[in-house]
Amino acid sequence: MRKPKIRELKEAIISLVSRPYTAKFPAEAHVPFERFRGKPQFNPEKCVGCGACAIVCPAEAIKVEDIINKEGSKRILTHYSGICIFCGQCEANCIADKSGIKLTKEFDIAYFKQEEDCHCVEHELLVCSGCGKLIGAKKHLIWTIKKIGHLSFAQGTLLNINQEILEVKSEIDRKEVKKPLNRTDFFKIVCPQCRRESLLIDESIKS
Ligand code: SF4
Ligand code: SF4
Structure with missing residues (x-):
């Protein structure tokens, strides 16, 4: 058997007395770093329903559905985090001062059903x-x-x-x-x- 080198021995001794590098997730909540790009979230107060975020989204993770009928027309914008690549283009190109949709620090986004994976915002349409x-x-x-x-x-x-x-x-x-x-x-x-x-x-x- 080969004898361990001095450097490896030193690292082994240091690791015995130092804190582990990895987090104890999920036992301990993980705190994302400052500029972490997590799940994008619409802000219904700020969003104006222009659809620009859906146009610029490279992954087509935002769908725009226009429902036009006599009782009242509406636009539904839906974000699917299962398709999203968290690039931040939607926020960067949002015409409402980049605040109609914002990337949050939410990273724990595993779902059992597709319906649980989406969130949407609705707007009145004029025809x-x-x-x-x-x-x-x-x-x-x-x-x-x-x-x-x-x-x-x-x-x-x-x-x-x-x-x-x-x-x-x-x-x-x-x-x-x-x-x-x-x-x-x-x-x-x-x-x-x-x-x-x-x-x-x-x-x-x-x-
Ligand atoms: S973060 Fe990127 S991929 Fe996700 S919705 Fe925004 S533009 Fe699309
Ligand atoms: S989030 Fe911004 S870009 Fe997307 S529809 Fe709303 S206002 Fe327009």
């Missing part, structure tokens, strides 16, 4: 009163109003939201717009296509 096409999440449109300020009064959909914010109207007028559209429909909740139509049809009648 075109003319053709029923999606316009966007209401909170995202409010975010846009804050960005462009008074310029938002020149756009029909944003004008309607402004009126609600300023309490000129108790709520947004979502009444269906009958086709063919006319110039007054320019100021309703309509998509860009219908807004163009409302102007063009009006001009064509005059000429």
Whole structure:
């Protein structure tokens, strides 16, 4: 048998009197280090429902589901930690000051069922009163109003939201717009296509 070297003997003696390097998890709770990237978590207060985080996610761990119907339309953003690679791109590209979704220090994320593995956030959607096409999440449109300020009064959909914010109207007028559209429909909740139509049809009648 080969004799141990001096260095190995020294390491063996030091390890006898020093604390173990590894943690006693799960007997003792593990404390992640400062910049640890754990499970991302939506903040429903801050998130505006734009869907940018889902677009930039390289693992497609965030799904965006738009449910459009007459009773009320909504967008559901769902994060699946079983697919997530904890890269942090969602947080870095979040338009809501990087706080609509944030990586937490949560690392103990083993689940028995897929349903337990996801968490979601819901947003009200606005759809075109003319053709029923999606316009966007209401909170995202409010975010846009804050960005462009008074310029938002020149756009029909944003004008309607402004009126609600300023309490000129108790709520947004979502009444269906009958086709063919006319110039007054320019100021309703309509998509860009219908807004163009409302102007063009009006001009064509005059000429
Ligand atoms: S951390 Fe990366 S992989 Fe996970 S949801 Fe965010 S962008 Fe997607
Ligand atoms: S506000 Fe941030 S978290 Fe919410 S959908 Fe947009 S990018 Fe994602």
